[in-house]
Amino acid sequence: MIENFLGGVAVVFQPVNLLILMSAVFIGFIGGALPGISGVILVVILLPVTYGMDATAAFMLLTAIYGSTVFSGLITAILYRAPGTPEAVMTSFDGYPMTQQGEAGKALGIGILSSAIGGLVGTVALIVFTPLLASVALQFSSPEYFALAVLGLTVVASLGGKLIYGLIGAALGLFIATVGIDPLTGTPRYTFGSLNLAEGVGLIPVIVGLFAISEVMKRASGTETQQPLTKVKVKIFDSAIMRKIALTLSRSSLLGVAIGILPGIGASTAAMVSYSEAVRWSKHPQDFGKGAPEGIAAPEAANNAAAMGALVPLFALGIPGSGTTAIILGAFIMHGLQPGPNFMMVSSDLIYAVFAGLFIVNFMILVFSKPFIKLFTKLLNTPYSVLGPIIVMCCIVGTYSVRNSMFDVWLMLGFGVLGFLLEKLRFPLVAIILGLVLGPIAESELRRSLAMSQGDMTIFLSRPISATLIGVAIALLSVSILIPLYKKYKEKRLYSANAD
Template identity: 90%
Template sequence: MTMLDSFLNGLAVVLQPMNLLILTSAVFIGFIGGALPGISGVILVVILLPVTYGMDPTAAFMLLTAIYGSTVFSGLITAILYRAPGTPEAVMTSFDGYPMTQQGQAGKALGIGVLSSAIGGLVGTIALIVFTPLLASVALRFSSPEYFALAILGLTVVASLGGKLILGLIGAALGLFIATIGIDPLTGTSRYTFGNLNLAEGVGLIPVIVGLFAISEVMKRTLGGDAHQPLTKVKVKIFDSAIMRKIGVTLSRSSILGVVIGILPGIGASTAAMVSYSEAVRWSKHPEAFGKGAPEGIAAPEAANNAAAMGALVPLFALGIPGSGTTAIILGAFIMHGLQPGPTFMVTSSELIYAVFAGLFIVNFMILLFSKPFIALFTRLLNIPYSALGPIIIMCCIVGTYSVRNSMFDVWLMLGFGVLGFLLEKIRFPLVAIILGLVLGPIAESELRRSLAMSQGDLSIFLSRPISATLIYISCLLLVIAIAAPLIRKYKQRSKCRETFS
């Protein structure tokens, strides 16, 4: 049976009335969960995992993977409207999406986000279906030195965030430090916990993200005299030919980057969004527009994170290795149902796999179909005075943060980071640099130490392996360019001034 025949058989399974109802329900569950700050795909999948135990395996995994895909998309809604990312994958989207909302272009920003998410998801799903064996073999070539080099490349994003490079480096260093708090992953010893058992698991990503972005924004809007949000009707326009021409190249590049990064186990869609945003800035003719409402600043992270979400399923199905936190939960669900993903899984469970593939393919069209009515309902919150909306956002943040680990300590951490974010924004500190260090820190540290263990302390291992050496050379080149470019611009401006006065 050919791949096309298998896909069509899977599509026939999905289009059965009960399975189609399950898929549609999963999309709306994902929409709601992703749009609420602090709720993520991991939480939703964990909550619904017991429900799937009594379900048919095909229906169960259609449900879980559809929730996963739609949650990654819907995080952009609150990121754009309130600068309160509904999911960690949508952090970068808020950087240009929220300024467009402030400029009265919320509908345009949401339309770009919806279109980019659907295209990225479709590219990722097609790659998942067609290139699973090839992409899995590429991922197998990556060892610790390559993962470390990729993390270093990701950290060079701080050079493209705008503002002062030194503040970006300080932010990344702070994020890297926060990432070291907790139990050492290799030795099991406590680090910087000060005897507090709540810090033994480390500082969670959710309290930091929700605090720095959502809570700080509520504080800024409330204390800054912007307590009432103007009545606004958001009209989402998804297909705009002028915008599509403008972001076309960005969508293509970011979707491909998202797939490639997504299939690397443990890297995740958040990293894909950060790297793609950075590349969009680097390739742009107007990098100064980013952070102020650039359409490419929405298209790049949204195409990448949705493509990466699909790419993360490649190592799960082909190797039995989860590519992200959510796929790790889905792997547990497979085991719970008596299934073991791996090299023979495509043969032994072909009907289930292609039903999941077909379901994910349809989910991306459902995002295009159902996003506008969902956003229309959700954006009615814009008519609520901010004096009432602010406390609602804070309540959602508290509930979402608490639900991750059932920890009030995390809630206090979130509020503390909210105050920190509010103060740092007053000096225009790039908050995303902290998130960058926190996300990439564990990867960089673990893979660095494993690499040095492999080479018995010889640092040349990073330059003796072609892939890691290339990534490190690119990182160094990008940092040099970031430092040199402003100096060159200043030199040219001075030269022009001299010519003018001479």
Template identity: 35%
Template sequence: MLNEILSALVAVATLQNLLIMVAGIWGGVIVGAIPGMTGTMAVTLALPFTFYMDPVPSILLLVALYKGSTYGGSVSAILIKTPGTASAACTALDGYPLAQQGKAGKALNMALYSSVTGDFISNLSLIFFAAPLAVLALRIGPPEFFMLMLFALTTVAGVSGSSLLMGLVSAALGLLLATVGEDMYGSFRFAFTPDMQAGLSIAPVLIGLFALPELIKLVVMRAAKKEEAATLGAQHVTRAEFMGSLKSILKGSVIGSVLGAIPGIGPSSAAFFSYGEAQRSSKNGANFGKGELEGIAASESANNGACGATMIPLLALGVPGDVITGVMLGAFMIQGLTPGPLLFQTNIHEVYMLLIGMLVSSVLLFFAGKATMRMFAKVSHIPQTLLTPLVLLLCIFGIYSIASSPFDVAVLLVMGVVGFGMFLLNIPAAPFLIAFILGPMLEENLRRALAISRGEPAVLLSSPITWVFAALIVFVLFITVRREILKSKTERRVAQ
């Protein structure tokens, strides 16, 4: 094992890999700092360009973009009260008041220190918990995998936003599109054209669903008024200020690591959970929302802490932890790597390289944040008239370059319109993605299990592991229904 680790360390410590991670971190910070340009968008835009790279550098680039954009979202949140990413919404609560007090630099530095700490701790959790979980997963067959996929689909409730019904509609659409093409027995479904017989490719669906709607929103829904970016002002975080926030940083890192490892939770929920816990337990709780460094520390340590942890279910079980790792699941498959327990047997060298690279990227995040601190205010003012057409050209060129397929470009554009329509109808895109990715695996394992048992449905509850997943499914459904009932009662009480 030690020889494998050393070999992986040597393989990662090349100039090419370091430059790829540096470019990913910086690119992620810049994209995250631009309002409307999300981390999901950064990763999906980079996805087509990774097809020509080796597997590990390509995944490291996507992970670096993920980490950089998660921190970068705090930049515009602090400077212009416009979170670059959803997970930075909590950061704006205290970051912008600090910027108005002339302490924008101090707020950015605290966000950076907290992000790096949370990211490093989550990477350690990935190293220690992913492999044991994968060993346990080796004992499961088609029935267990089907119940696992079914349990993963219950996470749709956690990413459905304000309406569970709309989340279920989104997931149903994702499952429907996942059936397009040839099934495992050679039958064609929804194959209206010869191009559709091969099914819908992952890349155009993902990029169309997440990147293009953001561009359409930038064009159609231009802000009537833009906040003026604040100057950096005071920058140095004193030792007393850091130590006063250390408890919240460590607590937020653990919260992010735990919640990030649960599929469907993601950085945004972790940030809000950590912020609320820090406000409850802090002696400065009354100052939260008015310009409290500890609030920034709690939010940023949690949302970056969730980044590495979302890779735990992806690597160990093949289940994406959030939307971005759903995109990465597609990247793994395109590179010929199948996330899940067998990955730790067949590609252990690549796994070690990935884990070491993620630790290195935590260090690079610190230096990238420091080096680009003074350009942050300018980044938040990139003209949309330049940004929108450039990103659209990158999307079209990237998709066409994969297989020189006009059909893939058509899928990209259609999914962009569909994604924008879902936004207008308040239908969340995350359940669609989870269902589209997991749908084929759900169907394949169900049909394999039924084939093994000669059509006997009881095989789906034939082992202790299937019963565990069944119990978890019932528990999640119970909690979800109970939450919806309580929310409905609260809304009626307020209406009265």
């Protein structure tokens, strides 16, 4: 394995391949930093370009774009609360408040370091444990996937604010996820005869609308201010911060790998779950949402690790672990290659060159991110009357380019108004995204599980993994309900005792 990896490194450092890799990182930086553009879109755009390329160079290009795009979504998430990619949604929760407090450079430094470490951990796991992780993923069936989705939905208990708001938001997201064609029966649901809704409500219009457009509206209305920053100094290696986030980085990177290798779950879910776990393990959970360094480190380490982990089922089983890897699977087939159990043996040279390329990409992120970010931080001094319309135009172009649909643009603007109104109620917008992301997984796997058991709900309790996951979800949600009640009870008793 070491010999193959070193051979892959030698391939990467060939001048042409190294230039391709650097170009891929730069393209990924730009695409990921622009709201509405994602790794899927970039890979789709460049897919025809790779047709005439050597297979090794082609897949180094596509996978490097994938990895760097997942990273660069944090830039606009932190600076403008306009996540460049869906994976960066959770990063904006603590990254943007730090920018408002005049600590944009600190927030960006934490994000860069966490992304690189998470990506390296994910790449090492990809290289070393691919056969083992693939066998673990094979043990998951529909009941386990449903239980994992239920566990992910308990994140609403850690979002801050009222728990009931979080539950309502998740329920709204679950409802939005049901719009479109039924995945099992092919029956239209809540489409009202509109062909535009037949494909369902896209994640990009919802995310861009709720977060980016609502933020522009808030700033334009004068209800949101930001401290002027004359210069943002990005400091990646801060010993005090590194000690503070070390445990969070370790836990989130491993969690990201574990979630990433499960086909169809994705890096966005890994970011949400890891953020939730960071809150639960924190000694100061009240700091989250207000600029906690762990709130940046957790989702960034997890989503980059999960992005690498999503390649495990692709290479080992021929099953895409995310939307972007599904496009990459199509690229393999286009080049006459079929990932699967024998792929590691038949095409080991190509695979290890890709592994080595991804390993080096994470170091490129550390090296090239600071000069790239300087271009974006200069925009902080631009009057918002100029910057706001530019952000809106980027959102419109990015949203339209996903499906070439003006209907998606109107949806985005509608969700922007909704997000603006909900934020006035201090409603956790991420709860809606959570329900929308996990809804299709939960619904499909629930119905498949019931079909397996002929309607017997005990299938979720009779399987050890699913029973454990559901038990943990119930326990965490129960604790989130009982602890506030207990605190109120203690306060009431203390007030009564003082009154006496």
